[in-house]
Amino acid sequence: MPHKCLFMGTPSLAVSTLKALLDSSHSVLGVVAQPDRPGGRGMKIQSPPTIQLAKKHGLPTFQPENLKDPLFLQTLRTMAPDVIVVAAYGKFIPQVILDLPPKGCINVHPSLLPKYRGAAPINWAIINNDSETGVTTMIVTPKMDAGPLLKQRKTPILPEDTTEILGNRLANIGAELLIETLDELSAGRLHPTPQDESQVILAPPLKKEDGHIDWKKSAPLIIKHIYGMTPWPGAFSFLAGREGVDKIRLKIYSAFRVSGASEVPKPREGTQAVGHKSSNTPGQILNLLPHGIEVASGQGAIILTEVQPEGKRRMDARDFLNGHPVTIGMRFE
Template sequence: MISIVFMGTPAFSVPVLRMLHEEGYDIKAVVTQPDRPVGRKRVLTPPPVKEEAVRLGLPVIQPEKLRGSEELQEILALNPDLIVTAAFGQILPKELLDTPKLGCVNVHASLLPAYRGGAPIHQCLIDGQEKTGVTIMYMAVKLDAGDIISQAELNIDEQDHTGLLFDKLSIIGRDLLKETLPSIIDGTNNRIPQDEEKVTFAHNISREQELVNWQQNSTEIYNQVRGLHPWPVAYTKLHGDNVKIWWAQKSDKNHNEIPGTVIAIDKEYFTVATGNGEAINILDLQPAGKKRMTAMDYLRGTGSKLQIGDRFE
C-alpha cells in the first residue's frame, strides 16, 4: 500500500481523511493548521482535522508556516509516495511539491478553472451560480493551476448556503477521490491542463464583501447573505451600530423608497427596500452586543424600537 501525507484543516477535509484511513492507505502523518483561539473567551481549539486524526490515532504536524520550517523537514523526511490536500490553508513550497513520486493532489471545491483560491464555495453563491462541484487536481506552484484529474458537478439549490454546500461538497470530494485514487496510483488517470482563458478567482472573503449594499437588488443581497452564512455573516448598520444579517428571503413587495429603508414590519420578519424597487425580508439577525436571534424575537424584545421608515446604512 502506498504511503500518504494528508494535509487539511476544516470540517470539509474530515470525510476525505476518514476515507483514506478506512481504505487502508498508509497515512504517515496528518498536517493541519495550529490550534487557534475561538469564541469570545478565546478558548484554544484544535482544527477539525486534528480532532479526527487524534481519534484515528494518526500523528499530527501543525506548522504555523510551512516554508523554511522544521515541520517541513519533518514531512520531507517521511518521503511519502503521495500528498493529498483538502482545504489545508497554506501554499505548499516547491520543495514539497517535488518530493512524492506520485505527486501532490488536491481536492478543490469548484469546477476549475473557475474559482481558484480560498473561498470558492462562498464566491459561487455570492455570484448566484446554479452549479458547482469538486475537482481533483495535481498541485502546482501557481495557486490552483495544476492539471485536472477528475471532476464531479452539483446543482445548487435555491436554499443552499455556504454551510450546506460545504457539507455536500465534502462528501462529493471524498467519493470522487476514492474513485480517482486507483488511477493516480497506477498511472492511468487523466491529466487535463486548465484553460487559462476561463480562469476566475475566489479570494478569501474580505470585510468589505460582508457589508450589505442596499442599492443591489433583492436577488444579489439574498445571494450575499447565503454566501456568507454561517460564516463570516453579512452585516449592515442601523443608527451607527453593526447588525449581522444571518438569514433573509426575497420579498414580493414593491416600493419607491430609498434602498435600506424598512418598509414593512410583520410578526415574523421585517422588510427592507433594496435596489430596482425590490425588497427583502429579514428573518434572522444579530444586533450589536447581543446573541443571534429570530426577527420575531428581535421585534418583540424590549431593546428593539424598529419602525417603518428606519434606514439601514
C-alpha cells in the same frame, strides 16, 4: 496498488476527506495541519479538527510553523509517501515538498476549476448567484490552484444554501472524489488535463467589511450576498434610527424575496405598510410583519427573518422587533 499517503489539511471541512482516506484501501502515514490556535468563545488553544481525528487513530501528527523546517523535511523524506493529499491546508506548499512524492501532491478544491481559484470559492459561487458548483481534484503546482485537473463533480446550488451548508455538501463530495482519483491513478486510468487559462475566475479572501449589504442591488442578489457571507464574515447593515438615536449594527442571517404584492402578508398589528412603489428608497423598511422585516432593494423587496444586533444573541426578526423601537420608513444603510 494502494498508495501510501501523507495528508495535509486543517479545518473541519477537511475532516470528511481524511475520514474517507482512513476508510479506503490507501494507507495514511501521518497528518500535517496548521499549529494550534485560540478558538471558541473562551479563545482557548485548540488543535485543528484533522489533528484531533488523527490522534484518535494513532497517526503521527505534524504542525510546523515553517514547512521548510529541515527536521520536518527530513521526517517527510523518511516517511516516503507515494502521494500527498491536500485539503484546505491553509498555506502555500513549497516546491521542496511538491517534489517529494513520486505521484505528486493532489489537492481537493471546492470549485469547478479554473473557475474560482483562491481562498473563498464557496462564498463567491453563492454571492455571484451561480446555479451550480462542484469539486475538483488536481495536481498541486507552485501557482495557486493552477495545476492540471484530474476529476470533477458538479452539484446544484440550492436556494437556501449558505456557505456552511454548501461547504459541508462539497466536503462529502470531495471525499468521495478523492478516493476515486487515487483508485484510478493506481490503476493507470487517469491522466491530468491542463486548465484553460482563458476561463480563470479568482475567488479572493473575504474581509469583514465585505459583508456590508448594498441595498441598491436587486433582491435576489442581496439574498445571495447574505447566504454567501454566512457564517463568515457575516452580512450586516446599519439601521438608522430616529434623530439622536445611534445606528444599530445588525447581522442578517436569513431572508427571502417578495416576488409580488400577492405574497406580502398582513402587517403587524398597529402598523401600516408603505406599499411597493418604484420610488421606494433602497434599504427603506416597507412593512413590519409577524415573522420579519420587509425592506426595499434596488429591484424588489426582501423579508429579513433572522438577525443579530451587535453584542446580542442571534434571534428571529420577530424577537428583534419586540425589543426595539423599529418603525416603517426607517432605513438600513
